[in-house]
Each structure stands twice: as structure tokens, then as C-alpha cells.
Amino acid sequence: MxxxxxxxxxxxxxxxSRDFLASKAIEDFQAFIGRVKKSVPFYQAKLSEIDPESIRTLDDISRLPFTHKADLREAYPFQMLGVDMSRVQEIHATSGTSGSAVVTxxxxxxxxxxxxxxxxxxxxxxxxxxxxxxxxxxxxxxxxxxxxxxxxxxxxxxxxxxxxxxxxxxxxxxxxxxxxxxxxxxxxxxxxxxxxxxxxxxxxxxxxxxxxxxxxxxxxxxxxxxxxxxxxxxxxxxxxxxxxxxxxxxxxxxxxxxxxxxxxxxxxxxxxxxxxxxxxxxxxxxxxxxxxxxxxxxxxxxxxxxxxxxxxxxxxxxxxxxxxxxxxxVDDMFTLRGINLFPREIESELLRIEELAPVFQLVLDRNSALDILEVHIEPKDHDIVHEHLIHKVKTHLNRTLGINVAVSVQEPHSIPRSEGKAVRLVDRRNLGR
Amino acid sequence: MxxxxxxxxxxxxxxxSRDFLASKAIEDFQAFIGRVKKSVPFYQAKLSEIDPESIRTLDDISRLPFTHKADLREAYPFQMLGVDMSRVQEIHATSGTSGSAVVTxxxxxxxxxxxxxxxxxxxxxxxxxxxxxxxxxxxxxxxxxxxxxxxxxxxxxxxxxxxxxxxxxxxxxxxxxxxxxxxxxxxxxxxxxxxxxxxxxxxxxxxxxxxxxxxxxxxxxxxxxxxxxxxxxxxxxxxxxxxxxxxxxxxxxxxxxxxxxxxxxxxxxxxxxxxxxxxxxxxxxxxxxxxxxxxxxxxxxxxxxxxxxxxxxxxxxxxxxxxxxxxxxVDDMFTLRGINLFPREIESELLRIEELAPVFQLVLDRNSALDILEVHIEPKDHDIVHEHLIHKVKTHLNRTLGINVAVSVQEPHSIPRSEGKAVRLVDRRNLGR
Structure with a gap:
């Protein structure tokens, strides 16, 4: 309770209120620009031409430059750091096997x-x-x-x-x-x-x-x-x-x-x-x-x-x-014969079919010039007839999302389960290029 | 600097000072006994006969009952808890695959x-x-x-x-x-x-x-x-x-x-x-x-x-x-034909042999009535002659610890490395009993 x-x-x-948040945001951006121009190597260059006082409206904010993931990767490890290391208490990184980790x-x-x-x-x-x-x-x-x-x-x-x-x-x-x-x-x-x-x-x-x-x-x-x-x-x-x-x-x-x-x-x-x-x-x-x-x-x-x-x-x-x-x-979206799709939309439809276990994987491949989507599914139990399931999934996805897919029924428990972020989409279209 | x-x-x-710590310890034990008799199910039973005021010297402390690991295992999960769960902020456990985890x-x-x-x-x-x-x-x-x-x-x-x-x-x-x-x-x-x-x-x-x-x-x-x-x-x-x-x-x-x-x-x-x-x-x-x-x-x-x-x-x-x-x-100590040994003592001697990589494993086995220790080692590089190494390790352990061991030279990088606590001793003497 x-x-x-x-x-x-x-x-x-x-x-x-919206108005209060807007005026606070303008103050925050002004203070930010003043501060990072002195302390963050990346923003020193990026904001050299921008005067904090020039930010007066939300529209001024929406014209400020973006920061991209590539910027953070290039800044590896500490070019985005705005304070002396003696003030840092914790460091995280988003990946680290290649040189492209993002350190925060x-x-x-x-x-x-x-x-x-x-x-x-x-x-x-x-x-x-x-x-x-x-x-x-x-x-x-x-x-x-x-x-x-x-x-x-x-x-x-x-x-x-x-x-x-x-x-x-x-x-x-x-x-x-x-x-x-x-x-x-x-x-x-x-x-x-x-x-x-x-x-x-x-x-x-x-x-x-x-x-x-x-x-x-x-x-x-x-x-x-x-x-x-x-x-x-x-x-x-x-x-x-x-x-x-x-x-x-x-x-x-x-x-x-x-x-x-x-x-x-x-x-x-x-x-x-x-x-x-x-x-x-x-x-x-x-x-x-x-x-x-x-x-x-x-x-x-x-x-x-x-x-x-x-x-x-x-x-x-x-x-x-x-x-x-x-x-x-943005980069998960894929286009299948003209239709824009996100894995989540397909998940949404697959989970409505009650004979399916709630795991799946999408494999995107290219056959000559055509993209082909193969949907890997698992039946909830062994008794379910595969042909019935294949037909049901193909019909359902065609009716709801307007797409034609191949369906591959896997053994129960064979689609990899994830302990962290699941990999829902395997894109094979770029392999070997 | x-x-x-x-x-x-x-x-x-x-x-x-020792005296100050002693008088503090006596106070602490008195307060502890008074407190846990009210709040911790395990200690309610264990200390029912003990009056906090009876603890007046370090010798009184050394006659108080022990708490054993088996007590903590039996108390799984919360019989050792001395406060309401609403006051708990963090829970750890020492293991958890069997029912024998210790929860703290x-x-x-x-x-x-x-x-x-x-x-x-x-x-x-x-x-x-x-x-x-x-x-x-x-x-x-x-x-x-x-x-x-x-x-x-x-x-x-x-x-x-x-x-x-x-x-x-x-x-x-x-x-x-x-x-x-x-x-x-x-x-x-x-x-x-x-x-x-x-x-x-x-x-x-x-x-x-x-x-x-x-x-x-x-x-x-x-x-x-x-x-x-x-x-x-x-x-x-x-x-x-x-x-x-x-x-x-x-x-x-x-x-x-x-x-x-x-x-x-x-x-x-x-x-x-x-x-x-x-x-x-x-x-x-x-x-x-x-x-x-x-x-x-x-x-x-x-x-x-x-x-x-x-x-x-x-x-x-x-x-x-x-x-x-x-x-x-206490339970790592093993006796090899009358000599009490700890894995650390053998580690200590093995690391003095410079041709060895700093990893090893001890396998204890029983051949009819005799305990046999096999020491698994790795050479630092491929060029080292195995016979030379075996002789060196056997002689060194005999001279320093007075024990006779079998030595098995493994391929470089084949002895399992640990990401947590290393398993140094594999005891096969109880297998199959």
C-alpha cells in the first residue's frame, strides 16, 4: 500500500508548465554553451562561433548543432570530458571490443x-x-x-x-x-x-x-x-x-x-x-x-x-x-519491397498468435534484387503441426502488415535467449559485399 | 603524490589502544546480546540463557557460543534478519544454486x-x-x-x-x-x-x-x-x-x-x-x-x-x-602421507621456478590406501624440455616441502584461468564413494 x-x-x-520549462531550457543552454566552450575540447571547436546570449527562444535552440554518436566515438576516451579526472567518480562505456566505445x-x-x-x-x-x-x-x-x-x-x-x-x-x-x-x-x-x-x-x-x-x-x-x-x-x-x-x-x-x-x-x-x-x-x-x-x-x-x-x-x-x-x-528500420518496418511491429503481430512461444528472430536476406524476410518462430509445444503454423503466420503478417514472408519453424528452445539486449534482426544483405 | x-x-x-578496544568490545557484546535476543530468531534461541551483564572481560567473550556457516545456511533465507525488510537496502548471497546459500x-x-x-x-x-x-x-x-x-x-x-x-x-x-x-x-x-x-x-x-x-x-x-x-x-x-x-x-x-x-x-x-x-x-x-x-x-x-x-x-x-x-x-588443508599442506604453500614454491607460467592445479587422488598429489603445470614457452621441468619441480617440492608428487606438464594456456576465485585444488579422493 x-x-x-x-x-x-x-x-x-x-x-x-511548458512556459516555465521553456525559459529554464533557454537559461540552461546559455549556461551550457558558456561552460563547455571553456572546458570540453570537442565543444570548444564546435561552438566557437556561437554566443550564449544569442539563444533567446526555443527556435534558437532548434538551430544549434547536433551531437552525433560518431562524435562521441571519435572523442574516445576523454575528449568529451568537461572536468578534471579528480572530480570524476564513475566511468561507463557502451561497448569496448573495438576502438569505437563511447565513454561517459x-x-x-x-x-x-x-x-x-x-x-x-x-x-x-x-x-x-x-x-x-x-x-x-x-x-x-x-x-x-x-x-x-x-x-x-x-x-x-x-x-x-x-x-x-x-x-x-x-x-x-x-x-x-x-x-x-x-x-x-x-x-x-x-x-x-x-x-x-x-x-x-x-x-x-x-x-x-x-x-x-x-x-x-x-x-x-x-x-x-x-x-x-x-x-x-x-x-x-x-x-x-x-x-x-x-x-x-x-x-x-x-x-x-x-x-x-x-x-x-x-x-x-x-x-x-x-x-x-x-x-x-x-x-x-x-x-x-x-x-x-x-x-x-x-x-x-x-x-x-x-x-x-x-x-x-x-x-x-x-x-x-x-x-x-x-x-x-532509425537504423533498425528496414524496407521490405517498399514497406517501412520495425522489428517491434512484427513482434507485436507474432505475439497475437497464441500457438507461438514469445521469442522470434528475423533474418533479412537478398535474393538477386529482392529482399526476403524469413521469420524464425517456435511453437509453444511439440504437438502443433508446423504446416498449420506456417500458414497462420504468413496469412496474419500479410493481412496486418501487408508483407510476404518466409516462415521457418524452429525446435522449441532453439532460438537464442538473451540475458541482455535481444538480437531480433539478423541482416544478411550486406554479407560478402 | x-x-x-x-x-x-x-x-x-x-x-x-588495546585497553580501549577491549572495553569497547565488552560494551558492544553487551549491547549486541540485548538487541538480538529481541530481534533475530536464530539468536533468540541461541542466547536465551545469557545475560548481557554477565559479559565483563575478554575471557567472558571467548566463552560465548560460536556461529557456524551451517547456522547461516539453515537460516536461509531470512532467519538471521534483525530488522524489518522496510529497513533493508541491499541483499547479497554467497551462492545460490542449491538450498545452501548464505543470505546477508x-x-x-x-x-x-x-x-x-x-x-x-x-x-x-x-x-x-x-x-x-x-x-x-x-x-x-x-x-x-x-x-x-x-x-x-x-x-x-x-x-x-x-x-x-x-x-x-x-x-x-x-x-x-x-x-x-x-x-x-x-x-x-x-x-x-x-x-x-x-x-x-x-x-x-x-x-x-x-x-x-x-x-x-x-x-x-x-x-x-x-x-x-x-x-x-x-x-x-x-x-x-x-x-x-x-x-x-x-x-x-x-x-x-x-x-x-x-x-x-x-x-x-x-x-x-x-x-x-x-x-x-x-x-x-x-x-x-x-x-x-x-x-x-x-x-x-x-x-x-x-x-x-x-x-x-x-x-x-x-x-x-x-x-x-x-x-x-581449515577445509582446504590436506594431508599428504602425514604432512599438512595448503595449496598456497605449493603455489609459493612453484612460482620460484622461473620456467613455469604462474598457473597451476593440484589434483589429489587416492591409489588404494595412498593419497597421490599430481601437480599440473604449464611451461612459460614451448621450447622448454618437459623432462627437465618435471625433474625440477619434483626435486624442488621434495627439498622444500618434503613431499613426493607426480608432475604433469600441460600445453601452454590449457589450465583453466579464473575470472573470480581460482580453483587450485581438485580433490578426487571422494569421487564414487
């Missing part, structure tokens, strides 16, 4: 900022001191694990730092330690639920009430599937290491009415990915984020590559602006 | 206690705000990763939360992010050093100055080996989840003169494992620890199973009482 009360305890920052850093102030943003995520989900949080996001350089960890500390919940892996142990601990909250990628939560089924642990053996899932885009159908399997309300959380980690936006307990953005902490815009100009509210485009208040690696107008839209009007919970669930990534 | 200065900044707690928990107060203990470990090692800490201890339920993480936050250093795994990336990040401190198990540090060698990264490419290694017992020879490979001072840290995690004791920068115990936070004794009575200073025995001030899972007179001794006199750094490096575990 305490959880529910907390969910309703919204901070005043979540009700700032935090001062003590930045960790507090992250804690505040993540605290709001947990409060929106009704998580408070009485809760036990099973945290199956990977700890380490990936910001998922420590982000959720700090959130639990922030709201006074108990955190079980499971990290990823040892999936059977995840199931056992979920049951034995009485977790009320589960945090992971949605695909890993599915994998854990599947493992629990094999171990004979059912949702009635658990005390779960809410799941906080993110780090990959997922459909409403997958959400419903997780809610049924685990007996929870499944909420979407969004964020990225370049900005702060998880905590940029999340759903509230009211329902699946979009993600509330911590817009006083992270300025956001939705733009046309081709022209770079803002799109009207309600229209889909690329999300652009600024973490102007971060000290160690602050960033201006970052092209996230994530596709979403601003939802009109406030949420039923009373909180102001929201964005829609991430539809996919 | 700041690091060196900090190392010398010792807290007053590290200079408390932390309130906000306990996390502060842990931070204080770990802060002292880092300060003894000269680690401060100018340092970058590469933390390759595993995060998750194991306390190593988060313990070191909190330590870095406590002293204002920058932590890179590597966690275990992706060993090549560990080497790359060590170099690219300019880490000055490395934290991991000693065997994993060796594995990383080996991987760096293969990648063409040498110690001269690094900025490392100190390593903080623990979670397994290791020899002075292994310490020297790591110091040479990585260009560091290698320091030993000791702790266990049952008490707090890492942070119970550690070496200072002065040299390898033993581990300073945070004895105002964790009361310690060294006992004869057979009689349970204290042994005189300087004599080896089993370490017994009490974490009386921990709120969530406080523990009295815990039989750690670790063999050490109290070193006489203060350290050259001025800090008071110290224990010796852990010689091994």
Missing part, C-alpha cells in the same frame, strides 16, 4: 542527478521502502545494473544485485527472497519466466507486483505477455548512457499511456531525421536529448537514433508531457 | 559501515581523488564488486565498473582509461596480465601504481609476480560477506607486513580450531569474527574457516594490531 501512496507522491518538477563519466553531482532521475522512475512505479527489487540488469560498464541499483537506494527499497546470467538461480531467488519488483530487459524477463516454468515455479509462488523493463524496444503485446506470466504491471523505462543511463523517461502505474520525461533534467526534442527540423506533437520522429546539467560528460542535442513521438495532453495521473514507447531505432 | 599523502592520513580509529543483508547504516571499512582499505593503499580504479571484481550477489565500488565513491576516486569477463576488453580499458589502481582476485589479475601480453600491451603502456587483491589466499611469490607483471605494489585485502564483504582487513603501502584489521568495527579472535580456545599471539589458528554493529544480519563469533595468526607489535606505518596473510582455509 505504501507503494501505491508513493506513486501518487509526485514531485513538483513533474508539473512544471559522472561526477558526484552527476551521480546525484542520475539518482534523482531514477528515483522518479521507481516512484512512478510505486516502488518504496517496503519493496524488494530483484535487479537482473547486467552490472558493469552497461548503465542498466547500477542505474537500477542507485534507484533502489534512492527510494529506500531493498535491492538484490543479481546482474545477468545464472538464469535458474534468478528464478530461485525471485521466489525465495520474496521480490516485489523485477528489473531487466523485457527479453531477459521472458527468459527467466520460461526457466521458472521449467523449474515448476509459477507466478503464484512469487510476490511480484511490478516490472521495470527497458534497454530495448518492445511491443504492447510483449508487455501483456510478461504481465500474465509474472503477475505484474510491466512498465517501460527509457534512457541511454550518453545522456545519463536509464532514467530519462518511464511509464507511471496508471497504465500504458506513454513515458513521462524528466524534462527539467534532460531537454528533449523530436525531429525529422532527414531534415533535422522539429516535427509537430503527435508525429513520429527521432528523439534528440540534451544533458546540459551533467558535469563530467555533458552533451547537447544528441541524436539518439530512437523513434518516438510526443503524445498530446497530460497523462491521467496528472503528470505533464509524455513520449510514446520507442518504436525502434 | 596526493595518494601517498592520503596513505599517511590515518584515522584515529586505527590507533586505539544491509541497512543504510550497514552500507555506511561497509563504506567506512572499505574507505580505510583504499586509504591504506594510498588511493584518493586523483586515482582511476579499474574494478574487475565480479558485481552481483558476490560482495567483491560493489564493495570496491563503494570504496572508490567513499574516497573520491573514479571507478570503472568492469566486473569480471571479457578479458581482452579488460586489458584494453586498463590502458585506454589510464587506470592507476586495479582491483580483482589475484588469479584474475594474472589472467588479465597474460591476455595483455598476447595483445602486445606492456606494463609501460599502463599507469597502474597499486593493486588491491583478495577473495582467495595467495602467496608472497604470486604477489611479487603480479608486481613485476603490472608495475604495481600488490596489496592484500580480506573480508567475507557474512561479516560485511571485503573491508575487514588489508595491507598498507609500507610493505607486506600483514593486514590491518578494522577491529573497532569487527571484533576478531584467533582460536585453536579443535578446542575453540584462543591461541597466543603469533600462533596460527582459525579467525573468528563478530560484526556486532551490523543491523540487518549481525553476527557473533563467526567461525570463518580461515587460518591466520596475530602478528606481534605494531606495523612500521604506526597502525596497531595486524593479522598475517590468510594461510588457507
Amino acid at each position: 505504501e507503494g501505491i501512496k508513493l506513486a501518487m507522491t509526485q514531485t513538483k518538477e513533474e508539473h512544471f 563519466a559522472y561526477t558526484a553531482h552527476d551521480l546525484k542527478l542520475w539518482g534523482e532521475a531514477m528515483g522518479r522512475v521507481f516512484r512512478r512505479a510505486g516502488v518504496g521502502p517496503d519493496d524488494v527489487v530483484h535487479n537482473a540488469y547486467g552490472y558493469g560498464l552497461f548503465t542498466g545494473g547500477l542505474g537500477m541499483h542507485y534507484a533502489a537506494l534512492e527510494v529506500g527499497a531493498a535491492v538484490v544485485p543479481m546482474s545477468g546470467g545464472y538464469t535458474q538461480r534468478q528464478g530461485k531467488m525471485l521466489k525465495d527472497l520474496g521480490a516485489t519488483v523485477i528489473c531487466s530487459t523485457p527479453s531477459y524477463a521472458q527468459h527467466i519466466a520460461e526457466a521458472m516454468g521449467e523449474m515448476g515455479i509459477s507466478r503464484d509462488d512469487l510476490h511480484l507486483k511490478v516490472g521495470i523493463f527497458g534497454a530495448e524496444s518492445w511491443s504492447l503485446e510483449m508487455c501483456r505477455e510478461l504481465e500474465t506470466q509474472l503477475g505484474i504491471t510491466a512498465l517501460d523505462v527509457y534512457g541511454l548512457a550518453e545522456i545519463i543511463g536509464p532514467g530519462v523517461a518511464s511509464e507511471c502505474l496508471i497504465g500504458h499511456e506513454g513515458l513521462h520525461v524528466a524534462e527539467d533534467l534532460f531537454y528533449f526534442e523530436v525531429i525529422d531525421p532527414d531534415t533535422g527540423r522539429p516535427v509537430p506533437d503527435g508525429e513520429s520522429g527521432e528523439l534528440v536529448l540534451s544533458s546540459l546539467k551533467r558535469e563530467a560528460t555533458p552533451i547537447m542535442r544528441y541524436r539518439t537514433g530512437d523513434i518516438t513521438r510526443i503524445l498530446p495532453g497530460p497523462c491521467s495521473c496528472g503528470r505533464t508531457r509524455r513520449i510514446d514507447h520507442i518504436k525502434g531505432r | 596526493e595518494g601517498i599523502k592520503l596513505a599517511m592520513t590515518q584515522t584515529k580509529e586505527e590507533h586505539f 543483508a544491509y541497512t543504510a547504516h550497514d552500507l555506511k559501515l561497509w563504506g567506512e571499512a572499505m574507505g580505510r582499505v583504499f586509504r591504506r593503499a594510498g588511493v584518493g581523488p586523483d586515482d582511476v580504479v579499474h574494478n574487475a571484481y565480479g558485481y552481483g550477489l558476490f560482495t567483491g564488486g560493489l564493495g570496491m565500488h563503494y570504496a572508490a565513491l567513499e574516497v573520491g576516486a573514479a571507478v570503472v565498473p568492469m566486473s569480471g569477463g571479457y578479458t581482452q576488453r579488460q586489458g584494453k580499458m586498463l590502458k585506454d582509461l589510464g587506470a592507476t589502481v586495479i582491483c580483482s582476485t589475484p588469479s584474475y589479475a594474472q589472467h588479465i596480465a597474460e591476455a595483455m601480453g598476447e595483445m602486445g600491451i606492456s606494463r609501460d603502456d599502463l599507469h597502474l601504481k597499486v593493486g588491491i587483491f583478495g577473495a582467495e589466499s595467495w602467496s608472497l611469490e604470486m604477489c611479487r609476480e603480479l608486481e613485476t607483471q603490472l608495475g604495481i605494489t600488490a596489496l592484500d585485502v580480506y573480508g567475507l560477506a557474512e561479516i560485511i564483504g571485503p573491508g575487514v582487513a588489508s595491507e598498507c603501502l609500507i610493505g607486506h607486513e600483514g593486514l590491518h584489521v578494522a577491529e573497532d568495527l569487527f571484533y576478531f579472535e584467533v582460536i585453536d580450531p579443535d578446542t575453540g580456545r584462543p591461541v597466543p599471539d603469533g600462533e596460527s589458528g582459525e579467525l573468528v569474527l563478530s560484526s556486532l554493529k551490523r543491523e540487518a544480519t549481525p553476527i557473533m563469533r563467526y567461525r570463518t574457516g580461515d587460518i591466520t595468526r596475530i602478528l606481534p607489535g605494531p606495523c612500521s606505518c604506526g597502525r596497531t594490531r595486524r593479522i598475517d596473510h590468510i594461510k588457507g582455509r
Whole structure:
């Protein structure tokens, strides 16, 4: 009950007016430009011609230069650093096997900022001191694990730092330690639920009430599937290491009415990915984020590559602006004989077919000049006739999305399960070129 | 230079007199007994007959009952909990695939206690705000990763939360992010050093100055080996989840003169494992620890199973009482035809043979009634004649430890490297019984 009360305890920052946020954003951009021109090597060059005083309206902001992922890669490891290393407290990286890792850093102030943003995520989900949080996001350089960890500390919940892996142990601990909250990628939560089924642990053996899932885009159908399997309300959380980690936006307990953005902490815009100009509210485009208040690696107008839209009007919970669930990534979108598609749209349709296990993989290949999509599926049990399933999937996808696909039925449990971000799309079209 | 200065900044707690600590310990035990008899189910039964006021001398303490690992396993999951779950902030477990996991928990107060203990470990090692800490201890339920993480936050250093795994990336990040401190198990540090060698990264490419290694017992020879490979001072840290995690004791920068115990936070004794009575200073025995001030899972007179001794006199750094490096575990000790041995003693001798790679495994088997020890070794390079090596190892171990062993030379890189605690001893004597 305490959880529910907390969910309703919204901070005043979540009700700032548009006008107030706009004037704050202009101040923030002015201060940011003044500061980073002195301290961040990358922005010294990039903003040399720009006078902070010239930023007076939102339209002035929307004409400032973007920061691209390639910029961050080139800045490896520390060309984006805005403070002396003696002030840095934590360093994360988005990948690191090649030279193309993106390094992001935090001062003590930045960790507090992250804690505040993540605290709001947990409060929106009704998580408070009485809760036990099973945290199956990977700890380490990936910001998922420590982000959720700090959130639990922030709201006074108990955190079980499971990290990823040892999936059977995840199931056992979920049951034995009485977790009320589960945090992971949605695909890993599915994998854990599947493992629990094999171990004979059912949702009635658990005390779960809410799941906080993110780090990959997922459909409403997958959400419903997780809610049924685990007996929870499944909420979407969004964020990225370049900005702060998880905590940029999340759903509230009211329902699946979009993600509330911590817009006083992270300025956001939705733009046309081709022209770079803002799109009207309600229209889909690329999300652009600024973490102007971060000290160690602050960033201006970052092209996230994530596709979403601003939802009109406030949420039923009373909180102001929201964005829609991430539809996919700019570079995840593929075109099949003229039709633009995101893996999430296909997931959404596949999960409506009840004979299918909730895992799939898309293989995109090119046969002479034509793109061919092969959908790999698994039947829920051995008895289902493959021909029936193939026909059903082909017909359904043609009817709903207007596409023609090949369908390949795999052995149960043969499609790779993920402990982190799932790989839904395998693109073979560029192989050997 | 700041690091060196900090190392010398010792807290007053590290200079408390024996008498003061004794009177504090008596107070602590009295308060503990009064408290846990009300709140911890396990201790309610165990201490029902004991009146806190009856504890007046150190000898009274040494007659109080022990807590055994089996007690903690039976208490799974929450029978040792001394507070309401709403006050718990973090939960760890020592293992979890069988029902025999040991669960330990932390309130906000306990996390502060842990931070204080770990802060002292880092300060003894000269680690401060100018340092970058590469933390390759595993995060998750194991306390190593988060313990070191909190330590870095406590002293204002920058932590890179590597966690275990992706060993090549560990080497790359060590170099690219300019880490000055490395934290991991000693065997994993060796594995990383080996991987760096293969990648063409040498110690001269690094900025490392100190390593903080623990979670397994290791020899002075292994310490020297790591110091040479990585260009560091290698320091030993000791702790266990049952008490707090890492942070119970550690070496200072002065040299390898033993581990300073945070004895105002964790009361310690060294006992004869057979009689349970204290042994005189300087004599080896089993370490017994009490974490009386921990709120969530406080523990009295815990039989750690670790063999050490109290070193006489203060350290050259001025800090008071110290224990010796852990010689091994009570249950690691094995008897080979009447001679008591610990894997660390054999490690110590093997690392003196310069043709050997610093990895090995001991396989203990029984041939009719006789125990046979087979030592698996790897030559440093392919050119070394196996017969020469076998002869050298057999002769050396016979001369120094008085034992006769079989020697098996393995292909380079074939003995399993560990990312966590190394498995040095494989005991096949009980197989099939």
C-alpha cells in the first residue's frame, strides 16, 4: 500500500508548465554553451562561433548543432570530458571490443542527478521502502545494473544485485527472497519466466507486483505477455548512457499511456531525421536529448537514433508531457519491397498468435534484387503441426502488415535467449559485399 | 603524490589502544546480546540463557557460543534478519544454486559501515581523488564488486565498473582509461596480465601504481609476480560477506607486513580450531569474527574457516594490531602421507621456478590406501624440455616441502584461468564413494 501512496507522491518538477520549462531550457543552454566552450575540447571547436546570449527562444535552440554518436566515438576516451579526472567518480562505456566505445563519466553531482532521475522512475512505479527489487540488469560498464541499483537506494527499497546470467538461480531467488519488483530487459524477463516454468515455479509462488523493463524496444503485446506470466504491471523505462543511463523517461502505474520525461533534467526534442527540423506533437520522429546539467560528460542535442513521438495532453495521473514507447531505432528500420518496418511491429503481430512461444528472430536476406524476410518462430509445444503454423503466420503478417514472408519453424528452445539486449534482426544483405 | 599523502592520513580509529578496544568490545557484546535476543530468531534461541551483564572481560567473550556457516545456511533465507525488510537496502548471497546459500543483508547504516571499512582499505593503499580504479571484481550477489565500488565513491576516486569477463576488453580499458589502481582476485589479475601480453600491451603502456587483491589466499611469490607483471605494489585485502564483504582487513603501502584489521568495527579472535580456545599471539589458528554493529544480519563469533595468526607489535606505518596473510582455509588443508599442506604453500614454491607460467592445479587422488598429489603445470614457452621441468619441480617440492608428487606438464594456456576465485585444488579422493 505504501507503494501505491508513493506513486501518487509526485514531485513538483513533474508539473512544471511548458512556459516555465521553456525559459529554464533557454537559461540552461546559455549556461551550457558558456561552460563547455571553456572546458570540453570537442565543444570548444564546435561552438566557437556561437554566443550564449544569442539563444533567446526555443527556435534558437532548434538551430544549434547536433551531437552525433560518431562524435562521441571519435572523442574516445576523454575528449568529451568537461572536468578534471579528480572530480570524476564513475566511468561507463557502451561497448569496448573495438576502438569505437563511447565513454561517459559522472561526477558526484552527476551521480546525484542520475539518482534523482531514477528515483522518479521507481516512484512512478510505486516502488518504496517496503519493496524488494530483484535487479537482473547486467552490472558493469552497461548503465542498466547500477542505474537500477542507485534507484533502489534512492527510494529506500531493498535491492538484490543479481546482474545477468545464472538464469535458474534468478528464478530461485525471485521466489525465495520474496521480490516485489523485477528489473531487466523485457527479453531477459521472458527468459527467466520460461526457466521458472521449467523449474515448476509459477507466478503464484512469487510476490511480484511490478516490472521495470527497458534497454530495448518492445511491443504492447510483449508487455501483456510478461504481465500474465509474472503477475505484474510491466512498465517501460527509457534512457541511454550518453545522456545519463536509464532514467530519462518511464511509464507511471496508471497504465500504458506513454513515458513521462524528466524534462527539467534532460531537454528533449523530436525531429525529422532527414531534415533535422522539429516535427509537430503527435508525429513520429527521432528523439534528440540534451544533458546540459551533467558535469563530467555533458552533451547537447544528441541524436539518439530512437523513434518516438510526443503524445498530446497530460497523462491521467496528472503528470505533464509524455513520449510514446520507442518504436525502434532509425537504423533498425528496414524496407521490405517498399514497406517501412520495425522489428517491434512484427513482434507485436507474432505475439497475437497464441500457438507461438514469445521469442522470434528475423533474418533479412537478398535474393538477386529482392529482399526476403524469413521469420524464425517456435511453437509453444511439440504437438502443433508446423504446416498449420506456417500458414497462420504468413496469412496474419500479410493481412496486418501487408508483407510476404518466409516462415521457418524452429525446435522449441532453439532460438537464442538473451540475458541482455535481444538480437531480433539478423541482416544478411550486406554479407560478402 | 596526493595518494601517498592520503596513505599517511590515518584515522584515529586505527590507533586505539588495546585497553580501549577491549572495553569497547565488552560494551558492544553487551549491547549486541540485548538487541538480538529481541530481534533475530536464530539468536533468540541461541542466547536465551545469557545475560548481557554477565559479559565483563575478554575471557567472558571467548566463552560465548560460536556461529557456524551451517547456522547461516539453515537460516536461509531470512532467519538471521534483525530488522524489518522496510529497513533493508541491499541483499547479497554467497551462492545460490542449491538450498545452501548464505543470505546477508544491509541497512543504510550497514552500507555506511561497509563504506567506512572499505574507505580505510583504499586509504591504506594510498588511493584518493586523483586515482582511476579499474574494478574487475565480479558485481552481483558476490560482495567483491560493489564493495570496491563503494570504496572508490567513499574516497573520491573514479571507478570503472568492469566486473569480471571479457578479458581482452579488460586489458584494453586498463590502458585506454589510464587506470592507476586495479582491483580483482589475484588469479584474475594474472589472467588479465597474460591476455595483455598476447595483445602486445606492456606494463609501460599502463599507469597502474597499486593493486588491491583478495577473495582467495595467495602467496608472497604470486604477489611479487603480479608486481613485476603490472608495475604495481600488490596489496592484500580480506573480508567475507557474512561479516560485511571485503573491508575487514588489508595491507598498507609500507610493505607486506600483514593486514590491518578494522577491529573497532569487527571484533576478531584467533582460536585453536579443535578446542575453540584462543591461541597466543603469533600462533596460527582459525579467525573468528563478530560484526556486532551490523543491523540487518549481525553476527557473533563467526567461525570463518580461515587460518591466520596475530602478528606481534605494531606495523612500521604506526597502525596497531595486524593479522598475517590468510594461510588457507581449515577445509582446504590436506594431508599428504602425514604432512599438512595448503595449496598456497605449493603455489609459493612453484612460482620460484622461473620456467613455469604462474598457473597451476593440484589434483589429489587416492591409489588404494595412498593419497597421490599430481601437480599440473604449464611451461612459460614451448621450447622448454618437459623432462627437465618435471625433474625440477619434483626435486624442488621434495627439498622444500618434503613431499613426493607426480608432475604433469600441460600445453601452454590449457589450465583453466579464473575470472573470480581460482580453483587450485581438485580433490578426487571422494569421487564414487
